[in-house]
Every structure is written in C-alpha cells, then in structure tokens.
Amino acid sequence: MTNDLLQPAIAPQAKPFRLNTSQKALILFFVILAVFLALWELGAALKIFLPIMPSASQTLKDFWFWISDPFFDYGPNDKGIGLLLLTSLRRVMIGFLIGSAIAVPLGILIGLSPVVSQAVDPFIQILRPVSPLAWLPLGLALMRDSEKTALFVIAITSTWPTLMNTKFGVSNVDSSYLNVAKTLGASRWRTIRKVILPAAAPSIVAGLRISMGIAWLVIVAAEILLSGGIGYFIWNEWNNLKITSIITAILIVGLVGVLLDRLFALLQSWVSFGQRS
Amino acid sequence: MRSSYINPVSAPMETAAHLSIQNVSKIYPGRRSLLDKTLRRTSPDFTAIADIDLEIEPNTFVSIIGPSGCGKSTLLNIIAGLSYPTTGAIVLNGKPITGPGPDRGVVFQNYALMPWMTVAENIRFAVETVYPAMPLAQQKNIVHEYINLVGLRRAERKHPHELSGGMKQRVGIARALAINPQMLLMDEPFGALDALTRGFLQDEIERIWEQERKTVILITHSIEEALLLSDKIVMMTRGPAARIAQVLDVPFPRPRKREQLDQYPEYHELKAAMEHHLSFETRVVEESRIKATA
Ligand SMILES: Nc1ncnc2c1ncn2[C@@H]1O[C@H](COP(=O)(O)OP(=O)(O)OP(=O)(O)O)[C@@H](O)[C@H]1O
Ligand SMILES: [Mg+2]
Numbered sequence: 001m002t003n004d005l006l007q008p009a010i011a012p013q014a015k016p017f018r019l020n021t022s023q024k025a026l027i028l029f030f031v032i033l034a035v036f037l038a039l040w041e042l043g044a045a046l047k048i049f050l051p052i053m054p055s056a057s058q059t060l061k062d063f064w065f066w067i068s069d070p071f072f073d074y075g076p077n078d079k080g081i082g083l084l085l086l087t088s089l090r091r092v093m094i095g096f097l098i099g100s101a102i103a104v105p106l107g108i109l110i111g112l113s114p115v116v117s118q119a120v121d122p123f124i125q126i127l128r129p130v131s132p133l134a135w136l137p138l139g140l141a142l143m144r145d146s147e148k149t150a151l152f153v154i155a156i157t158s159t160w161p162t163l164m165n166t167k168f169g170v171s172n173v174d175s176s177y178l179n180v181a182k183t184l185g186a187s188r189w190r191t192i193r194k195v196i197l198p199a200a201a202p203s204i205v206a207g208l209r210i211s212m213g214i215a216w217l218v219i220v221a222a223e224i225l226l227s228g229g230i231g232y233f234i235w236n237e238w239n240n241l242k243i244t245s246i247i248t249a250i251l252i253v254g255l256v257g258v259l260l261d262r263l264f265a266l267l268q269s270w271v272s273f274g275q276r277s
Numbered sequence: 278m279r280s281s282y283i284n285p286v287s288a289p290m291e292t293a294a295h296l297s298i299q300n301v302s303k304i305y306p307g308r309r310s311l312l313d314k315t316l317r318r319t320s321p322d323f324t325a326i327a328d329i330d331l332e333i334e335p336n337t338f339v340s341i342i343g344p345s346g347c348g349k350s351t352l353l354n355i356i357a358g359l360s361y362p363t364t365g366a367i368v369l370n371g372k373p374i375t376g377p378g379p380d381r382g383v384v385f386q387n388y389a390l391m392p393w394m395t396v397a398e399n400i401r402f403a404v405e406t407v408y409p410a411m412p413l414a415q416q417k418n419i420v421h422e423y424i425n426l427v428g429l430r431r432a433e434r435k436h437p438h439e440l441s442g443g444m445k446q447r448v449g450i451a452r453a454l455a456i457n458p459q460m461l462l463m464d465e466p467f468g469a470l471d472a473l474t475r476g477f478l479q480d481e482i483e484r485i486w487e488q489e490r491k492t493v494i495l496i497t498h499s500i501e502e503a504l505l506l507s508d509k510i511v512m513m514t515r516g517p518a519a520r521i522a523q524v525l526d527v528p529f530p531r532p533r534k535r536e537q538l539d540q541y542p543e544y545h546e547l548k549a550a551m552e553h554h555l556s557f558e559t560r561v562v563e564e565s566r567i568k569a570t571a
Binding site: 176177179180181182183184185186190194195198199201271273274 | 357358359376377378379381382383385387389391392393394402403406407436437438456
C-alpha cells in the first residue's frame with residue numbers, strides 16, 4: 001500500500017480504463033445472457049434435452065414473430081400477443097380498481113377506529129391467507145360467467161395488501177402531525193382529510209403496488225382455468241405443444257409486470273416527499 | 278376570536294394572556310394490570326411534577342430550565358392542552374384550559390411540519406384551520422407576512438425536506454405566530470440545531486418578540502438562551518415530583534444584544550446562580566443513577 005504511494009507514477013498519461021458499477025453489471029448481464037443462450041443452443045443441438053424443447057435460435061425467431069405483429073386477429077384462438085395482453089390488462093385493471101375501491105376506504109375506516117378494526121380483524125385474518133385460486137369455483141358458482149369470475153378473483157386477491165397497508169398507514173400517523181392539528185383546533189374531518197390521509201399516502205400506494213403485483217400474478221393462473229387473455233394463451237399453446245410461444249408469453253408477462261411495478265414506484269416517490277417508506 | 282383578527286404584524290397587541298398554573302401535578306400511572314402482573318413487569322405510579330404554582334403576567338417572556346427529565350415537557354404539554362394534569366388546573370385569562378386550542382401557538386422541537394405541504398402551505402393550513410371564514414386574499418396576506426417575518430420569502434414554495442433545520446424551525450415559528458395566538462409555547466425549539474444556527478434564531482426570536490409581544494413560555498437547556506430572551510426564568514428541581522426551585526427576574530433592558538449582555542453585573546450573578554442550581558441538581562441525579570446501577 002505505502003509502497004504504491006511512494007513509487008513514482010509510471011505512465012500518468014495512460015489513464016487506466018475504469019468502469020463504474022452499473023457498467024460492469026451491464027457487461028456481466030450480457031455475458032450471462034450469452035452463456036445461457038449458448039448452452040441452450042448447444043444442448044438443443046447435441047439433443048441433451050427432451051425433443052420437445054426448442055433451440056434458443058428457434059425460440060428467438062418465434063419471439064420476434066410474436067412481437068413484430070402483436071395485434072393480428074384470426075378468430076378466438078388465434079390472436080396477436082398484444083391483443084391477448086390487452087384482454088389480461090383490462091381484467092387486471094378492472095379487478096384491481098374494484099379491489100382497491102373496497103380496500104382503501106375500508107382500510108381508512110379500520111385504521112381510524114380501533115373498534116371497527118378489532119371487529120373486522122377475524123374476517124381479514126381468515127380470508128387473507130386463502131389462495132387466490134380457491135376463490136375461482138366460488139366465483140363461477142356466484143357469477144356463472146368466466147369474465148366476471150376473473151374480475152372477482154382479481155378483486156378479492158388485490159384487496160388484502162392495500163387493506164393492510166392502508167390500515168397501517170392511517171393508524172400510524174406521526175403523532176407530531178396530529179398534535180399540530182390538535183393545537184390548531186382542527187376538526188376531526190379536517191384532520192383526516194388534510195393530515196391523516198396525506199401522511200398515510202406513501203403506505204397506501206405501497207399497498208396498491210403490492211396488490212397490483214399480486215393481481216398480475218393471479219391473472220395468468222386464473223385465465224388458464226377460465227378463457228381468453230395471456231394466461232389462456234399459455235395453456236392453449238401447451239396443448240399445441242408450442243413451447244416457443246410459452247417462453248415468449250412468460251417473458252412478456254414478466255416485462256409487463258416490471259412495467260406496472262415501475263409505474264407504482266413512480267407514484268410512490270411522488271407522494272412520499274422524503275418521508276420514510 | 279375570529280372576528281378580532283386585525284392585521285397581526287403591524288397592529289398593536291390587543292390580546293394579552295395571563296396564565297395561572299395552580300397546584301398542578303402529573304402522575305403517570307404505572308403498569309399493574311393482570312397481564313403485567315403475570316409477566317412480572319409491574320411498575321409503580323410515577324409522579325413527574327408536583328404542586329407547580331406559577332403566575333405568568335401578560336406579555337412576559339418566561340423560560341423554564343431544569344435538569345433533563347424533570348418534567349418540563351410534561352408541564353408544557355399540559356399548558357398546550359395535549360395532556361391533562363392529574364391534580365390542579367391551568368387558567369388562561371380566567372378560563373380553565375380543557376384541551377388544545379389556537380389561543381396557544383405551539384412550536385415543536387422536531388418542527389412537526391407536514392412534509393407534503395410547502396412552506397407556504399404549512400402556514401396556510403394553520404391560518405385556514407383557525408380562521409375558516411376569513412377571505413382567501415386575507416389568508417394569503419397573513420401567510421406572506423409571516424413568511425417575510427421569519428425571512429423565508431425565497432423558500433416559500435419548497436417542501437420541508439428541502440430545508441435546513443434552522444429554516445424548518447423558522448417555518449414552525451411562523452406557523453405558530455400566524456394564527457395570532459395569545460401565547461406562544463416552545464419546547465426546546467432550537468435543541469436540534471447547531472450552535473451557530475441556534476444563536477442566529479435566538480436573535481431572530483428576540484427581534485420578532487420586539488415586534489410582536491406575546492406571553493411566551495420557552496423550555497430550554499441553555500442558560501445563555503434563557504438570559505438573552507427572558508423576563509423571568511423558572512428553575513425546576515430534579516424529578517420525580519419536580520417542583521419550581523426558584524424564579525429569577527431578568528432585568529436587562531430591551532432590545533437586547535447578545536454581545537452587550539455581559540456588561541451588566543447581574544448577568545454574571547444570574548448565570549452563576551443558574552449554573553450552580555443546574556449542576557447541583559444534575560449531579561444528584563447522576564449520583565443516584567450510579568448508585569442504582571451499582
Ligand atoms: N407517557 C409517560 N409515561 C410515563 N412516564 C413518562 C411519560 N412521559 C414522560 N414520563 C416521565 O416523566 C418525566 C418527565 O418527562 P419530560 O419529558 O416531561 O421531561 P423533560 O424535562 O421534558 O426532559 P428533557 O429535558 O429530556 O426534555 C421523565 O422521567 C419521563 O420518564
Ligand atoms: Mg422535554
């Protein structure tokens with residue numbers, strides 16, 4: 001160490017080429033991707049995998065086919081991936097909106113009132129851990145319609161995280177904000193509107209973000225059992241033994257999931273103003 | 278009260294608050310429920326302050342100083358109406374205090390600014406809450422007036438997380454004053470600030486107080502701060518059951534300048550008396566703590 005410092009600079013004009021962390025990470029990312037694709041291609045060429053497994057190049061070709069023309073429509077079982085996504089997204093949005101429209105007001109109510117909170121808690125505790133798919137048959141029985149059942153399942157499963165986070169945010173408002181409102185003599189209603197809700201906004205949005213993630217997880221599973229949308233597509237292509245389409249759909253579902261999550265992350269930083277969460 | 282709001286900065290003070298603290302004690306109840314008993318974590322009741330009697334004349338600046346943990350915040354919170362005395366009463370202008378209210382402006386040690394509101398919005402929130410019937414233009418005028426008073430004109434559209442601690446507390450002071458309270462209550466308002474900013478804000482408080490006299494109660498740990506700002510200094514004993522040990526009169530003429538204070542012979546006497554009291558009380562507290570741990 002000290003030796004290094006004492007030595008004269010050997011070639012100061014040859015500034016060493018340095019990469020920052022994210023540049024290094026990007027390079028590593030492409031290396032991993034390339035190695036993965038190469039092994040995949042090699043494995044397929046050497047017939048190491050089962051014959052049903054397509055090669056990497058074939059998969060990439062089919063991936064390009066699907067995303068180069070996303071909106072074709074040749075009948076109910078032959079639609080472009082963009083149209084399928086739109087169907088799934090529409091369901092997720094409607095179900096998520098219904099779920100949030102229940103979760104946010106209810107969360108505020110139970111966050112404000114310890115009595116309501118304790119009274120409602122057993123219902124929440126019991127229903128919350130139930131797998132989303134367990135609601136499917138009940139939905140079918142109640143709605144007698146696959147579309148509505150999908151919305152029902154999405155709505156129910158996207159309720160819980162928002163509900164819990166809203167309740168937490170509302171009941172844990174920094175007491176100094178509440179003291180300010182009290183010393184000003186603010187009415188209960190004004191305190192809720194101007195202090196408690198804005199203070200709880202970061203946790204409410206954090207809840208919405210988790211809910212949206214779960215809704216997007218669940219829609220694929222729900223559509224496999226119902227019909228239409230990207231989930232049904234995956235199941236249909238499995239019946240057609242088109243593995244490349246399945247892989248394409250998986251990648252696209254993942255990308256859309258990331259996009260939705262980023263959107264809510266933006267919203268979250270927008271309501272946070274340097275607060276915690 | 279609402280109709281009596283006249284242009285607050287330029288108008289002469291027409292509200293003068295006389296505060297009478299009568300025999301106030303605060304006992305924090307200990308833990309002794311059945312659950313606590315089974316978990317063997319009961320604790321006895323804790324008497325924080327006992328038999329506090331104090332008359333505060335209108336438009337005087339009173340500082341409360343005492344060893345750490347003696348119950349200064351407890352007393353101030355009771356005056357603010359955020360907490361209740363176990364015995365005794367606090368009477369403001371002949372009326373007992375029953376809860377918080379805008380006749381007492383509070384400046385908080387941790388600033389307590391709403392992070393989602395800008396500087397102007399924070400002050401505006403206070404004005405609008407206290408004077409909902411006031412015309413919008415007048416509300417805005419008041420907000421601007423107080424932003425100017427504390428010298429934050431250029432920061433009025435900023436959010437609290439973009440401000441330094443000193444600037445935040447200026448907003449806290451402007452917010453407390455903008456509702457034109459009869460009293461100003463401050464609990465270690467500069468406790469979290471560095472020494473230079475603290476000195477600067479003390480000078481500001483002295484300047485603002487010259488413009489706008491109010492009955493002020495300031496809790497502080499700083500002897501110099503108390504001597505610079507106060508008419509009276511209330512020294513409390515150590516807790517538990519803390520009491521008022523002595524009330525000192527600070528006779529220096531106003532406006533005061535920090536640099537000139539030590540020209541007065543009384544300055545050194547008062548300072549020595551306070552140092553003696555505080556170091557004695559603190560030493561006893563620390564010694565009893567050492568004994569308790571040994
Ligand atoms: N809610 C409470 N329950 C029980 N004891 C409390 C409670 N609040 C304060 N105390 C106790 O009452 C005493 C006085 O507390 P207080 O905060 O009023 O002191 P303080 O003089 O403001 O102290 P500091 O100088 O550190 O701000 C302390 O011993 C504290 O432990
Ligand atoms: Mg305190």
